[in-house]
Amino acid sequence: MSLDDIKSFSKENMAFDPTGHDFLHAQRVAKLAQKIYTEDFKKDETDIGLYVVKAASYLHDTIDEKVTADKKNRLREVRIILSHENIATPAREDILDIIQHMSYSDNIEHHYQLSNEGKCVQDADRLDALGAIGIARAFAYGGHAGQEIYDPKISVKEIKTHDDYRHHKSTTINHFYEKLLKLASSMNTRMGKQEASRRTKYMRDFLSEFQMETGVKDET
Template sequence: MKDEEQQQIKKIDQFVADKLTGDRTGHDYAHIERVVRMACRLSDDRDEKIRSFIVESSSLLHDVIDEKLVESQQRAEEEVRRFLTSIGVDTTDIAHIFDIITHMSFSKNLSEEYTLSLEGQIVQDADRLDAIGAIGIARTFYYGGAHEHIIYDPKVVPRTNMTHDEYRDNKTVINHFYEKLLLLVERMNTPLAKRIAENRTQYLQEFLDEFKAEWNQEK
């Protein structure tokens, strides 16, 4: 990475830290740090030439425009564009970053998976990996509690073929595992992410099996 890009990354990192440090939904700055580290790990596993600046900047910025976290996604996007321009990020790079962060979410890919660049695939995988496994379980319940979702209702059946609005209208924490988290292993892009996801998904399934057994008084 060029010296100028390294300085820009530092400024982006501070911008994101200022935005997300106080988050109480599981999308805080610690989540961002984990996504960045995982994205770098996934990048190092690839033989192709990868723009590390695009990977790191997109990993840092992906949640500051998230519709779940901002009052207006349009205003949030405009603020990020102005900020990136102000620190001298090339317009082509800004376009690449926005192509990633506006198309990588699970909810934006319900009906058809958007084709991301390799950098985008890496960032998407890194973010999705942080949604599964032990940390994923913790984040899921943390988010559900913040939004006053009930933990479980056996009468509420997990949904399939949801629209964007239907997906967002989730009130049951356990159903989120079936409606999203268990599905992510099949949607990973890179070989290393798939291997990691298989282990983390197995952990999710073991947790759900234990949860259901305790719920039903079988243990």
């Protein structure tokens, strides 16, 4: 249960990603998810639970379509890596379940019920979309996607479907209102909620400052 192979696989496949889904993102998620797990699930915490949290954190974006052009094959590779780990089948299945069902976009139309370990990884991933790092990642993603910083002519859209989220023309400032400011109310854990609220306040301050400097209307 050393995680070395899993970390190497993650590092290899997320070495450089200009959309904010790089290996440092995986490392931050792993660190934060562990902290949430030991804090929020103290009484149920187990060594294998902690292993699941770390493994799922490192692997969660390796199968993301933004990171791989061949999700099916990447998932096959993840299964092989996991089959070589000395863990029981339920833990292996849980890691696979978490990484396939935790994403924001997959939970817009359905609400997948994750294990406690999955809830921690999902919260940590969402926290990394918030605060100073969240702001940086949003603009990195926007630049890479060829999206404008802001455009007074493009209005904020209410996101109801996976398709709305993935395919409508947005701006990075609108993305804050369409998704990022809503994350705090969808957190699973006590620590996740608390930290999301702190980071969201910081983003609201950023948006007020942005509004003052640019004159772009604050939508909240």
